[in-house]
Amino acid sequence: MSAELFVDVTPEELTIALLEDKRLVEMRKEKSNIQFQVGDIYLAKIKKIMPGLNAAFVDVGYEKDAFLHYLDLGPQVRxxxxxxxxxxxxxxVVSFSKLKPENDINKEGAIADVLTAGQEILVQIAKEPISTKxxxxxxxxxxxxRNLVLMPFSDKVSVSQKIESAExxxxxxxxxxxxxxxxxxxxxxxxxxxRRVAELDQELKMLVNHWEESTSRLFGIKSPSLVMGEIGRITALLRDILSPSFHSIVVNDPTVYREIKEYVTLIAPERESIVKLHKGSAHIFEHYGIAKQIKSLFGRTASFKSGAYLIIDHTEALHVIDVNSGNRSKSASDQExxxxxxxxxxxxxxxxxxxxxxxGGIIVVDFIxxxxxxxxxxxxxxxxEAMASDRTKHNILPLSKFGLMQITRQRVRPELSIATSEVCPTCHGTGNVQASILLTDTINDRLRFVVNDQNIKNLTLKVHPYVYAYLKKGFPSSVLKWKFQLSWGIKVVPSESLGILEYKIFDENNKKEVDLK
Structure with a gap:
C-alpha cells in the first residue's frame, strides 16, 4: 500500500487529504483560527459541581462550559x-522528583469530595466542541x-499490545x-x-522539557488560559500515521512546507525527500484528481461497485447506512x-x-x-478487517437476526460534512441564466474594472474547464485580445469547482479573491 498526503492551505482554512493507493480515505477540513483542539492543556476554573451527574462544568474560555466527569479526573488528580x-x-520549573505524590482517589468516589466550585485545575481537551456541546x-x-506518550503524575510504563513479540x-x-x-x-x-535506547531517551527528554517549560508559565497567569498547545494538526497527523508506505507529502504553502519538512527531518531524516512543494497554478486538489473524489464520495448517496450504492442518513442520536444493490447486474447464480x-x-x-x-457515535448498517x-x-x-486500519477506537457487533450491524466509533471532533449539491451559482435556483454569448463581454468588463479602478495589473482568472477551452480557442484567442487591449498580464486557469458560467478573479499572488463590487 502506498500513501500520499496533500495539504491545501488558504488564509481561511486548512484541508488535509490522505490517499492510500490513490483512493481518498481520510480528510480534515478546519478553520485556520481553530481553538480547543484535542491535546490542548488549559488552566481552567470549576464553574459548577453536578452531584447527580458526578461531574463538573468547567470554564476553559469557550462560549459553553466544558464537561469533566469524575471518571476522567484520573487517579492522580490530588x-x-x-x-x-x-x-x-x-x-x-517545579522539580517533579522532589514532589511527593498524594494518594490516588477512589474509583467509585464522588466529584464533590475532590473538587469545589471556583477551584482552578489543569485539564486537557479530550473531545472538541461538537454541535451544542x-x-x-x-x-x-x-x-x-512519535514513539512515546508521557504521562505526568503516573509512575507506570505500558507497552502497546499491537507489538506482537512478547520479547x-x-x-x-x-x-x-x-x-x-x-x-x-x-x-x-x-x-x-x-527503536534504539538513544532514540527513545532523546524523545523522552524532549517531552519532559516540553512539559516543564510549559508548566513553568503557570506562575502568575489567570484562568482560563492555554498552558500547552497541541502541535499543529498536520504534524500531529504525521506523528501518528507516517510510515514507510508514505512516498509523498505535497503542500501548496511555503511556510507549512518548511514546517513539515523540518518535522519529517527530525523524526525520519532519511524520508526528507518525500516532502514536496506544489508550485503549479492549478489548485492542488484539482491537479492531483482529489476534487473529483470529494464530489463523488460526500453526499447522501455514495456509489461503490457495479451500480451498488450506500444511502447515509444522520440523526441526532445515530447514523444510519442502507446498502442497496442498485442496477448491479445479477451475474451471480442466485440471490444469496x-x-x-x-x-x-x-x-x-x-x-x-x-x-x-x-x-462517530452509534452507526447502524442495514445490509442486504x-x-x-x-x-x-x-x-x-x-x-x-476493513476497519483494522482505522486509528479511532471502535467496536463492531455481529449482524442481528434482522440483518443490522451496530458499530460504535469514538467521536473526538465534529463530523466532516461537504455539500455536494448546491444552488446554481449562475441562476441562483431560478432556472434562468444569462445568455452564454455575453459571458466574455461580462468578464471583459469586470477585468477592466479591476485594472482601471483597483489598479491591479497581474491577475489570475479562474473559470469552468469548458469556458477555459472556449477562451483559449483560436488565434488570437479571447485571452490574447484582452492582453493586447488592456496591456496587462492575465493568467487563465480551469477550475472544476466552479459552475459553468461562474468565474473568479484573484490578485497577482493568486491568494486573495478580488472584490468585484
Missing part, C-alpha cells in the same frame, strides 16, 4: 492539584510524541523503566518497535450469492466512509438480507 499550587506560587475534558494529562514488549518496558524520570509514566507506542457479494464490497466502502467523514449464518459471519469478519 497530586496534580498539589503540583498546580506549587507551580502558581513558585517561579520557574462544549469540549469534553480530562485531567489525566498526556503529552504525545520486544519486555525489552521496551525494561528500557523505559531504566531511563524515565521519577513521577512520570510512559506509554510506548507501536512505532517504537525495534449476489447479496453476499454486494455486502462484502459494501463493508469496504462503509469502513472508508466512516474514516473519511470521521463519523442474507439467509445463511455463515454468510453473515463472512460480512462481519470483512468489516472487522
Amino acid at each position: 497530586s496534580l492539584q498539589k503540583f498546580l499550587k506549587h507551580a502558581q506560587t513558585k517561579k520557574g 462544549g469540549p469534553r475534558l480530562t485531567s489525566e494529562l498526556s503529552i504525545a510524541g 520486544e514488549r519486555n525489552r521496551l518496558k525494561r528500557l523505559l523503566l531504566s531511563i524515565k524520570p521519577k513521577n512520570y509514566g510512559v506509554i510506548v507506542r507501536t512505532v517504537a518497535e525495534g 450469492t449476489n447479496a453476499l457479494e454486494v455486502n462484502m464490497a459494501a463493508a469496504d466502502e462503509i469502513a472508508r466512509q466512516l474514516r473519511l467523514r470521521d463519523m 438480507d442474507m439467509q445463511l449464518n455463515e454468510n453473515k459471519q463472512k460480512v462481519y469478519e470483512r468489516m472487522k
Whole structure:
C-alpha cells in the first residue's frame, strides 16, 4: 500500500487529504483560527459541581462550559492539584522528583469530595466542541510524541499490545523503566518497535522539557488560559500515521512546507525527500484528481461497485447506512450469492466512509438480507478487517437476526460534512441564466474594472474547464485580445469547482479573491 498526503492551505482554512493507493480515505477540513483542539492543556476554573451527574462544568474560555466527569479526573488528580499550587506560587520549573505524590482517589468516589466550585485545575481537551456541546475534558494529562506518550503524575510504563513479540514488549518496558524520570509514566507506542535506547531517551527528554517549560508559565497567569498547545494538526497527523508506505507529502504553502519538512527531518531524516512543494497554478486538489473524489464520495448517496450504492442518513442520536444493490447486474447464480457479494464490497466502502467523514457515535448498517449464518459471519469478519486500519477506537457487533450491524466509533471532533449539491451559482435556483454569448463581454468588463479602478495589473482568472477551452480557442484567442487591449498580464486557469458560467478573479499572488463590487 502506498500513501500520499496533500495539504491545501488558504488564509481561511486548512484541508488535509490522505490517499492510500490513490483512493481518498481520510480528510480534515478546519478553520485556520481553530481553538480547543484535542491535546490542548488549559488552566481552567470549576464553574459548577453536578452531584447527580458526578461531574463538573468547567470554564476553559469557550462560549459553553466544558464537561469533566469524575471518571476522567484520573487517579492522580490530588497530586496534580498539589503540583498546580506549587507551580502558581513558585517561579520557574517545579522539580517533579522532589514532589511527593498524594494518594490516588477512589474509583467509585464522588466529584464533590475532590473538587469545589471556583477551584482552578489543569485539564486537557479530550473531545472538541461538537454541535451544542462544549469540549469534553480530562485531567489525566498526556503529552504525545512519535514513539512515546508521557504521562505526568503516573509512575507506570505500558507497552502497546499491537507489538506482537512478547520479547520486544519486555525489552521496551525494561528500557523505559531504566531511563524515565521519577513521577512520570510512559506509554510506548507501536512505532517504537525495534527503536534504539538513544532514540527513545532523546524523545523522552524532549517531552519532559516540553512539559516543564510549559508548566513553568503557570506562575502568575489567570484562568482560563492555554498552558500547552497541541502541535499543529498536520504534524500531529504525521506523528501518528507516517510510515514507510508514505512516498509523498505535497503542500501548496511555503511556510507549512518548511514546517513539515523540518518535522519529517527530525523524526525520519532519511524520508526528507518525500516532502514536496506544489508550485503549479492549478489548485492542488484539482491537479492531483482529489476534487473529483470529494464530489463523488460526500453526499447522501455514495456509489461503490457495479451500480451498488450506500444511502447515509444522520440523526441526532445515530447514523444510519442502507446498502442497496442498485442496477448491479445479477451475474451471480442466485440471490444469496449476489447479496453476499454486494455486502462484502459494501463493508469496504462503509469502513472508508466512516474514516473519511470521521463519523462517530452509534452507526447502524442495514445490509442486504442474507439467509445463511455463515454468510453473515463472512460480512462481519470483512468489516472487522476493513476497519483494522482505522486509528479511532471502535467496536463492531455481529449482524442481528434482522440483518443490522451496530458499530460504535469514538467521536473526538465534529463530523466532516461537504455539500455536494448546491444552488446554481449562475441562476441562483431560478432556472434562468444569462445568455452564454455575453459571458466574455461580462468578464471583459469586470477585468477592466479591476485594472482601471483597483489598479491591479497581474491577475489570475479562474473559470469552468469548458469556458477555459472556449477562451483559449483560436488565434488570437479571447485571452490574447484582452492582453493586447488592456496591456496587462492575465493568467487563465480551469477550475472544476466552479459552475459553468461562474468565474473568479484573484490578485497577482493568486491568494486573495478580488472584490468585484
